[in-house]
Amino acid sequence: MQLHYKKIGEGQPLLILHGVLGSLDNWLTVSKTIADAGYAVYLLDQRNHGRSPHHEQFDFTTLAADLEKFIAEHSLQNPILLGHSMGGKTVMQYAVTHPGTFAKLVVVDIGPKAYPPHHGELLRGLNALALDQIESRQQADELFSTYEPNAGVRQFLLKNLYRTDQGTFAWRFNLPLLSRDMKNVGDAIPASAPVTEPTLFMRGEKSDYILDKDWEAIQEQFPNARLETIAGAGHWVQAEQPKAFVAALLTFLEE
Incomplete structure (x- = not known):
């Protein structure tokens, strides 16, 4: 599947995957600031969203396979992977099935656990x-x-x-x-060998997607992870508090 995408900037590749019922357009504003910091930002429309093709197969194994194909087709070396909500689960699925193929992982306001349907x-x-x-x-x-x-x-x-x-x-x-x-959007990311790449989990202060009690289990699966809570934000962290979001992201990327 050929995913629709936009590229902004030059530098180390950083791929951004949107959440359910969203599209790459949701990330255009903050992506320009990230690109200005020296990154080649690739904004992707996941299948069945935005301007990417529609297809009957829709689960995280398939979405991660789409991401793998995109990285290979564009010959991206050592990319940073960032995903929000559904996109966060896609990049986690990719991370557990393709270790050693990316530099860092950023997961925005979602955990690897299962979530009940709520849309x-x-x-x-x-x-x-x-x-x-x-x-x-x-x-x-x-x-x-x-x-x-x-x-x-x-x-x-x-x-x-x-x-x-x-x-x-x-x-x-x-x-x-x-x-x-x-219902597939709420599926858990299966536990496997620990993902050892540096990982940043970001959550909104007003969101309940990542609870304090979830953190121990997250660290078992992502032992090199840290958690950043963005004050004043709900689930759409990057849209509600863009300056704080970008500041926390760039601090992590530049470490």
Whole structure:
């Protein structure tokens, strides 16, 4: 599968993978700051998201295989891997199956443990939008607000709307497949030989994705890991506190 991507800057390759229902566009702003620090930043759309192809196979083994193929096709040496949420699980899956092929690992607001499905209401709302009858993004936002009261979350999701050549709206992500297989996004990353590469786990102070009680098990799987908590941030750490996020990231990368 040929993943859609954008490259910004020159230097050591740093690959960024977005979360579920997101796309590489979510990372454009902070990626420019990271690139200015001397990195070649590769922003990837994972399969069934953004402008990458849709495919029926969708699990972390497959997503990690997509990442492996991308690294090989672009002849990237000693890359740094960064993933948020679903993307964090993808890079962890890659790390446990391809040790010694990357320099450092950054996992943003997700752990290797299993998570119960919790996007049901969002998916119901997205599926309830009759896109062939919607005439504007504002109308879509008003209809979607019945299911999601948070304007920021609505704005994030509705970025995936685009107009087709026929003038109607459509989703960039593969909504039917994600609605069916969203449970796969919560799968645990299986324990294997410890991942010894330097690893940074970042979490939002207001998020409950990585709990204090999770840390011991994380360190067993990633013994060379440390945890950074970003004050004032929830799950979307890089979007809610971009300056603090980039500062913590660059400090880790430059060590």
